[in-house]
Amino acid sequence: MGAAPQNPAPVSEAELERMRHSTAHLLAAAVAALWPEARFGVGPAIKFGFFYDIEVPVAIGPKELERIEQKMRELRKKKLSFERIELPIEDAIAEMERRGQRYKVELLTLLRDKGSTAVAKETGDESVVDGAGQSTVSFYKTGDFVDLCRGPHVSVTTEIGAFKLTTVAGAYWRGDERNPQLQRIYGLMFATQEELERHIQLLEEAKRRDHRRLGQELDLFTFSDLVGPGLPLFTPRGTLLRRLLEDFVQSLQEPLGYQRVQIPHITKNDLYKTSGHWDKFQEDLFHVRGKSGEEFCIKPMNCPHHTQIFACRQRSYRDLPIRLSEVTSVYRDELPGALQGLSRVRMITQDDAHVFCTPEQVQDEALRIYQIIDAFYRPFGMQLSIRLSLWDAEKPQKYLGTKEMWESAQEQLRSVLRTRGVTWIEEAGEAAFYGPKIDFTAKDALDRAWQLATIQLDFNLPERFDLKYIAEDGQPRRPVMLHRAVLGSVERFMSVLIEHYAGAFPTWLSPLQAVVVPIADRHNAYAQSIVEKLGSVPLRSGIGGGIRAEVDDSRESMQKKIRNAQLRKIPYMLVVGDREQAEGAAAVRLRSGTDLKALPLDAIIARLQAEIETRTDQPT
Ligand SMILES: [Zn+2]
Ligand SMILES: [Zn+2]
Structure with missing residues (x-):
């Protein structure tokens, strides 16, 4: 800032x-x-x-x-x-x-x-x-x-x-x-x-929105002394929120040819010795010893595992690009003092994907990833700023790969940005030794910038693992690997979202989307029938079983029930009394306080359905 x-x-x-x-x-x-x-x-x-x-x-x-x-x-x-x-x-x-x-x-x-x-x-x-x-x-x-x-x-x-x-x-x-x-x-x-x-x-507003407090209040996640610091436990509501986010990414990437894979959470140390991560990161890993005395560690990243899926059979240029995706957790032994709510944890869930392609396919693949990132961030109303990290052409000895490889890859990334018609900044010398990258920074409602999504080229791991494909001329060639993250880490992204929305999630992300408030006990059965009707509405995302609603049949007054629903940040309150019951309707109140008056049930359902499926930012 x-x-x-x-x-x-x-x-x-x-x-x-x-x-x-x-x-x-x-x-x-x-x-x-x-x-x-x-x-x-x-x-x-x-x-x-x-x-x-x-x-x-x-x-x-x-x-x-x-x-x-x-x-x-x-x-x-x-x-x-x-x-x-x-x-x-x-x-x-x-x-x-x-x-x-x-x-x-x-x-x-x-x-x-x-x-x-x-x-x-x-x-x-x-x-x-x-x-x-x-x-x-x-x-x-x-x-x-x-x-x-x-x-x-x-x-x-x-x-x-x-x-x-x-x-x-x-x-x-x-x-x-x-x-x-x-x-x-x-x-x-x-x-x-x-x-x-x-x-x-x-700062005061940020304190009011602190995800650690809101996460407890909204019953999204918890920590246990028995489990340990930095290891969040997600409640049913929090897990639903995670699934909705993961499902959104999946719905964007599946049509673009991403295939899901699954890997074990531990590995022999040899994997990281081969990848080169061992020398740098062994101090930050959790280590596990097997019965046979073999040494394992809990994975701190997924990329080396994914290379082994690529390498499991002979690949031809006709098979490329191969796009492997997975939502999976990695573990890092952070010092307890450095941990903070969901923003700094020891278990980090990544919406990870790796693309293996020919050097000529980099542009097309990066463009697909860009498309996913752009579509994902749009509903959150977060503005993205873009940074392209390049090598330092004066010091080619610091980098892996030839001048031609670097210049071609960088030009392909530039042309992705040009195609998208966006502005970006370029930083020479900011690339990792193994390849150039595009970083996306999202600005939240408090004007805070979060580095979340990334597209990273990698010439190194294919070299380390001796990955090959057979090119058109029958000769073996080295593929390029692309790492990409959309949310970054699911936990950190959740912490950002909770604070961005101050816990008042848009309807599509709200664990509970509507609460039905009967005015008297004799309206309870009608209220319950509304919840059932909402629950059976077919939604394209298919998660959570229709529109998520419940009846508040507590002994409180109607005013108090509405107040409670507002405190729980539930987007819709449907109040039902004699007249609503007779007309097959409900009086609609939004958590913002807006009173939409009585609407027929079908109109309410159509409204909620549209809002959820288009991932509208906030009900108005
Ligand atoms: Zn001084
Ligand atoms: Zn990776």
Whole structure:
């Protein structure tokens, strides 16, 4: 997310980063003024703001944050300049020792002994260091506060934009739990007050929509301590939602020649040793030992398995393209601290597919995939932005495959985008070593960008697994492999959708689509007959058995029942009393509060059916 679009004077990302990093200095200067004995760790700019790790003799709470913020404003007003001072590294260490800044002494020693990359890697802050191997280091002085830093900064404090301190969290020094825990103070900074306020509003809205809370409230998924963190369990409603999404992708790809396959969830390690993933990812895998002592792992991806289906018989050019698809889970041993609801899990379900084709078929296959992705995202009203990652033509040695292969493949991908008449950005040097790719980023209702769908070319796995087909001239040739994802991961996509819709799914995706509300007990039988009638409506998707409805025959008042249905985000409420029963009708209310008045049952069914089958975004 960049600056708000309505801002007439956009500030570049680089400039914002400089301002945000300078605000971190201002924060440290304020802390130093309030607690002279404070010691400082690192203070980088981050997305939307900054943080600083500090050691102070008090626990920082809301009151202290307010005091610090107040002091920051005072200092900013003084129009202090950021003055650069250069010192030989040994003098710098001595100076920081004199000031009792033990963490800075550690950083400088690390810098002297191991170079700048070690510092950046260990602390996650690149701003403390200059290029490698230098014998002097730079400091920046702001008022009385001096900080080890390479810059750049704004020239005076008044150039810092609108900021706000937000939270405090514990952070182990250099990310190591054997080290002391410092207090990490977070803040936001934007060029203007309006942008800051808008961002705070979006954060509040995001909190209100948090999928972890809504997922519980709407009974979609749960976690169990016995099963373990990062391993979500999907309830009947959540499972239905998943099936609807998977079924949608399937309905788009099946007519385009994708065939379903199924693979085991564990494999001998040999598969990943052959694919080359072993060296890179063995630490992130769950390992399993068989009775015979054979070593297995739980699959972290499906691509190597799928190559073995391609390789199981001799393939001719006439068999290509072969398009294998599967909705299946992969497992990665993420650290518990990194897990988050459905967005970061240890079990990731992929709507995976792999296409094996000739080098000349890449364009046509990529176009088919594009078609699926475009059709899939349309009903969600999410705008897609597209990025084409290319190789770095200056450094062909970094990549697998010939110049001709790369240029032809890249040109074929470009021509897909041209054919679709879309705009895209190209990034040279961003491709993986094994092939160029197209990434799709979807923007949700809160303007947040999610990288979800992708089309990735692969020259590597066919080589690794020695995949072949017999070409027209009777000679064996290497196929190209395409990886593609539409949803990305089902779990992550669900987390995005829940927050995008704030739990109020469009009718086609709602686990319960209508609730029938009888006004009195004598209307219960009629209400029940409506549920049965809705349930027997034939739907093209065939999942969930017709229109999904239930009767609310609880003892509550009608008003309360309507209110409950709204809280459960059920799109349709059908209220039935004497008159409706006599006329074969129901009074229709939408969860938005719109009152459609009494409609004949047939009209209600036609309306719901059309809405579900066309996957209309929201009932109106
Ligand atoms: Zn700095
Ligand atoms: Zn793949």
